Amino acid sequence: MEKKTVIRPMKAADIDTVVSIEQAAYRAPWSEILIRDCVTVGLQCWVLEIEQQIMAYGIMAFHQGECHLLNLCVDPKQRRQHYASHLLDFLLHLTCKSEIPSMFLEVRPSNTAAMNLYKKKGFIETGIVEDYYREGVEPEDALVLRVTL
Numbered sequence: 001m002e003k004k005t006v007i008r009p010m011k012a013a014d015i016d017t018v019v020s021i022e023q024a025a026y027r028a029p030w031s032e033i034l035i036r037d038c039v040t041v042g043l044q045c046w047v048l049e050i051e052q053q054i055m056a057y058g059i060m061a062f063h064q065g066e067c068h069l070l071n072l073c074v075d076p077k078q079r080r081q082h083y084a085s086h087l088l089d090f091l092l093h094l095t096c097k098s099e100i101p102s103m104f105l106e107v108r109p110s111n112t113a114a115m116n117l118y119k120k121k122g123f124i125e126t127g128i129v130e131d132y133y134r135e136g137v138e139p140e141d142a143l144v145l146r147v148t149l
């Protein structure tokens with residue numbers, strides 16, 4: 001029998017799991033406080049779970065008629081199973097339903113997995129933010145990608 005995928009709002013009780021995925025996934029992970037704040041202030045924070053296990057999460061902000069995808073992350077042990085693709089489809093649909101005409105995000109050009117994913121979903125490059133990522137030895141630019149809904 002196929003396992004049931006559920007996408008639901010992130011709750012305070014999910015934060016420990018989300019933080020551990022975040023720490024496993026990123027060189028410069030968001031802090032627990034930052035993730036908790038995202039939930040508390042009412043950003044769009046969603047988790048994708050299978051049999052009550054969180055596989056992926058996404059955080060976006062709706063602000064002044066714009067949608068900014070701030071984080072999209074899949075548990076490193078659970079990649080290449082289209083969880084990001086599924087969650088991103090959901091977030092795009094939610095944005096569209098909220099009558100927001102586009103979504104934008106920043107991404108490292110060297111992040112091949114994310115670049116391929118976003119390009120598949122129709123995102124196109126609309127700008128560069130110089131030295132956006134500063135945690136490494138050398139700062140790295142971010143590409144700004146946008147999709148029209």
Ligand SMILES: CC(C)(COP(=O)(O)OP(=O)(O)OC[C@H]1O[C@@H](n2cnc3c(N)ncnc32)[C@H](O)[C@@H]1OP(=O)(O)O)[C@@H](O)C(=O)NCCC(=O)NCCS
Pocket residue numbers: 025026071072073074075078079080081082083084085086105106107108111112113114116117118120
């Ligand atoms: C980017 C990320 C979210 C993709 O998650 P995922 O669930 O493994 O991706 P999916 O299985 O949904 O893949 C969808 C498409 O993305 C592309 N893709 C995903 N992982 C890839 C990889 N390692 N190499 C190349 N392309 C990849 C492929 O085009 C894939 O489609 P396909 O499987 O039909 O070929 C995941 O690698 C991740 O969490 N990375 C760390 C956090 C991060 O960098 N987030 C993005 C910040 S902007």
